[in-house]
Amino acid sequence: AVQPPSVGAAPNGAQWRFGIPRVLNMYSTAPFFRTYLEVLGVRPKNIVFSDPSSEEMFAEGGKYGSVDPCYPSKVAQAHFHQLFFHKHVKTPLDVIFFPILTTGPSFVTDAIDYTSCPIVAGTPDVMKAAFTKEQDYFATRGITYMAPAFSFTEPTLLRRAMFEAFRDELGITEDESDFAVTEGLGALERFDEELQAKGKAILDQVEYDNKIAILVVGRPYHLDPGLHHNIPDEFQVLGYPILSIRSIPKDEEWLRRFYKEGEDVLSIGDVWPENYSANSAQKVWAVKFAARHPNVAILDLSSFKCGHDAPTYGIIDSIVSSSGLPSVSLHDIDANKPGGSIKIRVKTYAHSLKLRQEHLEDVASRRDQLERRIDEKRLELLQMKQAQLAQHRRADLQLERQINELVEKVKNYRTEAVENPEEGLSEAVSKSLIRLGRKNKDGNIVRV
Template sequence: SEGLESLRRAFGVPSFTPARFSPGERVEAYLGIDGGSTSTKAVLMAPDGTILAKSYRLSAGNPLDDTREILRELDEQVKSQGASLAIRGVGTTGYAKDMLKETLLADVAIVETVAHTQSALHYHPEADVIVDVGGQDIKVIFLKHGAVKDFRLNTQCSAGNGYFLQATAEKFGYAVADFADAAFRAERLPVFSYGCAVFLESDIVNFQQLGWEKEEILAGMARVLPKNIWLYVVQEPNLAKLGRTFVLQGGTQHNLAAVKAQADFIRTKVPGARILVHPHTGESGAIGAALEARRVVPHGRTAFVGIEAAALLSFTTTRDESTRCNFCKNDCLRTFVDTKPPEGDARRFIIATCEKGMVESLDDLRKVKGRFDRIKKENPNLVEIAGDAAFRSTAVRKKEEAGDPAASARPSRGTARWLSLPSARARREKIRIGIPRVLNFYSTAPFFVGYLESAGVPFRNIVFSTETDNKMYKEGSRRGSIDQCFPSKAVISHVHQLIQSSGKKGKGLDLIFFPALINLQSPLTNTIAGQACPTVSATPSVVKAAFTKEGDLFAEKGIRFADPIMHMGEPALLDREMWEFWRPVLRLSRKEHAAAMEAGWRAMDRFANEIQRAPARALLDRLEAEGRVGVVLLGRPYHNDPGLNHEILVEIQKRGYPVFTMDSLPTDADLLGRLFGGEVEAGAIEGPMDITDVWKNAYSANSSWKIWAAKFTARHPNLAAVDLSNFKCGHDAPIYDVVESILEATATPYFAFHDIDENRPAGSIKIRIETIDYFLRRYEEGLRRGKSLEAELEERVRAYRAE
């Protein structure tokens, strides 16, 4: 009993007393609505941030009905005292945020991660971690410099959420409000296995059969909750690296047994941790939405339809064959929500899985496409551009530079086809070479294409696999090792596609060329080595085994599979390796080979400088002039494949941000001098391409390049970073903290998508993109304010000098 009372004093949520109003008073407030999965919450917030009234309602199945009822309750809390309510702004959040915004004409809709973050920071500005346990969802949000750095969601899994605890308590005859009292009566407790709710249910049955009392079982369930949060959902046992201040919120935190279990668990991992419970734990999301409405609505000029109009709003929902979308082959069902206010025109909100489904007519679809095309033109995605350009012909086009992309190609300067014998020329013109569009080919393919074209192989005979997609991956992923990372596993699907397509639409492939690249070129200085990832280097051998272990599929198709060892980082050795491999295949002379090598290196130079760095410099200059922000992809070359990056960069581009590759970051002397000159002068580094100040073990080419790109991004105020990494990436894991520390040192916006694999969690990605968009918008606002103040200061200085 004494322990429970001390817990109430330490962690109990203070009872809320609604504000008192005078008869005839006009109450101005901001309205925040959280349309959650199991409940709807709303608050009225005074302009100074004080909560005037709040309302909570378990979902009855329709978020619009739930919201109308909650609005009626809030309005009644004011009117019952003889006062009147004037809404100055409305914000929505939760899974129903967009529908509520459109139907009620709310002023702003924000993703729940942002809403919960803003709410927690409003009461606890020092928060490092937010643990939000709701009825259905578990969200753990990691903060840095007052912004979301990363977060974890429980997706569809119900292990440990509030509804599961509530349902179990009610099964034992306890109201959820009495859960803690019952659990604290237990003098011992059973040990549950953390994880899936199905297994927890099984444990409950087993413990009952073993004679455990229901109060003891409830105590055991509370004790396993933090394990489900941290070990099952978050999958992070090292809590200390996340920070010291943990804010607990969400409706489940009303349960003191759950709070105590979490506090005990956190303190065993983080001695001296500060554990705080949000004062309005059940309404934290709604408070965040109200805070955002207060921030964005100028002088109370809200677009909100009004509480009375909302109460009279009629609506219908339709989801049947008449709502099916036919704008692509998926033929998805949609939900139409039609609303009709007492005055004004009817409106329709469409719930769909993509942007195409949000419209009904082809004209509207063309408008959507036109809008996206304008955004893409204004905000180039150099990841997409580089990913496409790497696998194109390297031949010089006579009229291309004059703006005629349809001009016919001629052989690259330096070609030596005229030296070859007619029989050799005929062989080269007929040979068909397949190359998988994978791994380090995303940075090295121009070299090999340039070499082959110069040697006389027509580009039409160089056959690349397509970009990775789900269909390709499934068709070819039944072979090979299970211990590789996703990009390496996907290679087997690419080779499978090349094999299966051989012989279709003309002559089949003669050769699949997939060299084992041991090292790579690097412009960095002071590095130990420039090794390629050993898993990537070994992948050609894995592929060969996959297609020859149970019968030689290459031989059956009449294809030679070639996986020669090559060293891109050692030009002299590469010259010999290319000569030894291609001489017998293409019947090359020494002069032809030398000319082809020159053409290959020239193609690499053009790919790096003309296709990537030159447009990137122009784009970066424009961002500086406009006070805007661009996003740098910190990844590996193969993350230019949209199937491997899960189109995350495309989604970021759609939000209005240009995207840079690491290879596109300009290396012009003036820019490098501006960014790194001070450190060079101070002797911290030998030159702008030196990373030894932050990373001594620079032996991995792609890892070292990623660290340098992080340094560049951190030093440029108009850039933010998105870090992509794959599950089981042994070369990325050691540099996670290095990259993060570099960017955090300058408070550069930094967002990470680590552990990417073949599963694409669309819901989680959508929430992450919305979160990134919000904080980049805020960051851009700061850039523009700074630019405006700088211009104002310069004007004052000029005026002063003129006097």
């Protein structure tokens, strides 16, 4: 077995090579662990993640399990297989690190707890059993298996547990470990901020263009292409930008306009008061948000045999049906990609999204036309008032300023209409507007 370094974090830590399976809650916490190790001297090239899941990977390495849980946990064995039989063979690993996360990071406020699914928390131990029962794959390769337990909701405990886990392996002091934890949490926060900035840019753009973005409502690991079977990509090639729950801005100032005065913008207490599971609560929050944003539709993904998603189905259904939120659900995704049925679902949903998009464009066009007509009418009335004042040899400076501003605005409308004739008043819009008129003495109507 590999001997742990005896003294000095940086020089010894730098020599260690960590293998990390790219599965489950690593999708929500990897920047934290990666930064922690790097700060303590482990070289970036010595932190090796398994590849994203794929059918080939599972076909080759999915043969160690004795139980048959959901695919996101079952696929972990194929990642271990890849670490043992590919990554380790290429350049030897010293450690395989797969922490047990009892609670996960979450932005949802007002929850009873932020627990991980027991399958998520238990998989590191299941992997240990699977790879030591018949033969010890770790010992025979000189690899140390580290699966310490951490809680992300108790920072003091997290610091303590990180120090306990790595003190001997990396030869570090508690101060050094605490510093690395702070840096790790900072990296996680910055990562979230970067994603949210990108998400905000997409949302602003679709709102401006009257288009639709698709929010993938799933667990963090459903972003693994081997788990979502490239379904989001199918929509992306049709022109619908894809958002993850993590990429939705969480700052209150930005979210406020979608919520009632005084409402907690990050709470789901109104629809699910007794929520306790971090990732389930985030799914419900995402659907609540989408129901409030006219330019967002959802793609609801759930894995076959997922017990933790079951309580969310009814809640999500009632939000969707009461709000008219466009939604498609794929609740039984598993190891195999049912290509034919996915294609049909994508086509059908894309058609209804197209209709929704046309509706948004129509509403925006009506609103613009209405604004334009109101401005034109206002200008006309103000000019009449100005003319009346002039008859009495009076002038109003504020009135003149308003008229000048409106003249400029109306001129711009006309220029736009000439440049974009297709954006002019459509027949349907024209019919739905009331045009004012005045009857002359001869009975003819003169539009005003």
